Amino acid sequence: MNDINEMTTFDFGNGPVPAHQHSNGGGWVADTATVSETAYVGTNAWVSDNAVVSGRAVVFGNAVVTGRAEVSGRAVVTGDAVVTDYAKVSGDAWVSGDARVSGYVVMTGRAVVTGDARVSDNAVVSGRALVFDNAVVSGRAVVSGYAVVSGNAKVFDNG
Numbered sequence: 267m268n269d270i271n272e273m274t275t276f277d278f279g280n281g282p283v284p285a286h287q288h289s290n291g292g293g294w295v296a297d298t299a300t301v302s303e304t305a306y307v308g309t310n311a312w313v314s315d316n317a318v319v320s321g322r323a324v325v326f327g328n329a330v331v332t333g334r335a336e337v338s339g340r341a342v343v344t345g346d347a348v349v350t351d352y353a354k355v356s357g358d359a360w361v362s363g364d365a366r367v368s369g370y371v372v373m374t375g376r377a378v379v380t381g382d383a384r385v386s387d388n389a390v391v392s393g394r395a396l397v398f399d400n401a402v403v404s405g406r407a408v409v410s411g412y413a414v415v416s417g418n419a420k421v422f423d424n425g
Contacts, residue, residue, distance in 0.1 A: 278314040
């Protein structure tokens, strides 16, 4: 029997913090994060800090949503992907592989960031855009429509 004062904790990488396992998937959620009941957080996935996962969004594999990031709609974060800082991933957007989405990035539509791709700063990836391999999108760059950024390409706009 659990003591009513017993606190559950989980170590998200900086020492144990109050946390719980999400009712839909069993993944770990820091008590400071917000995850809707309709969202799915898989067994090995984490949602920490002040991150928000809402709607029918899915976080699974070894994926991490942290910082003040928001994942909403039917967006998916999977593999070893990380969505962090103030990034917003919404709609049917997909972040997978070892991809990193950070800063104030906005991902919408059916955009995909995968492989070892990095999207950061104030970049926008929208529509059916695809960013993969070792590609980097940063600054105030906008990648939209049916654009494909791949290989070792770097797209940035410091305007």
